[in-house]
Amino acid sequence: MGIAVAISILFFANYDHLRDKLAEKHLDGYSVYYYEDTDEYGRPYRAADASANSFSGKVILYLSQWVMI
Numbered sequence: 850m851g852i853a854v855a856i857s858i859l860f861f862a863n864y865d866h867l868r869d870k871l872a873e874k875h876l877d878g879y880s881v882y883y884y885e886d887t888d889e890y891g892r893p894y895r896a897a898d899a900s901a902n903s904f905s906g907k908v909i910l911y912l913s914q915w916v917m918i
Contacts, residue, residue, distance in 0.1 A: 865897055868913060876909065878902025 859867075865881075872879040879901050886896040901907050 868899065868910070872899070872901070872906075872910065876901045876903075876906040879906065 869881060872881075879899070881897055881899040883895055883897050885893055887893050899910050901910060
């Protein structure tokens, strides 16, 4: 039951906001750059380019994207 509740909360949460808040607090040298991009149908959306100073921080950011998928 707890796993189902956690998945529901993560599904409706804003990934960018969660990533930014947690990474700013726990990863040294975390920075994010937001920019406007378009999808294959020409619709605009906001994309993010997040980075960290350390290799382990970069791996954590990469793996967190796969966890959300």
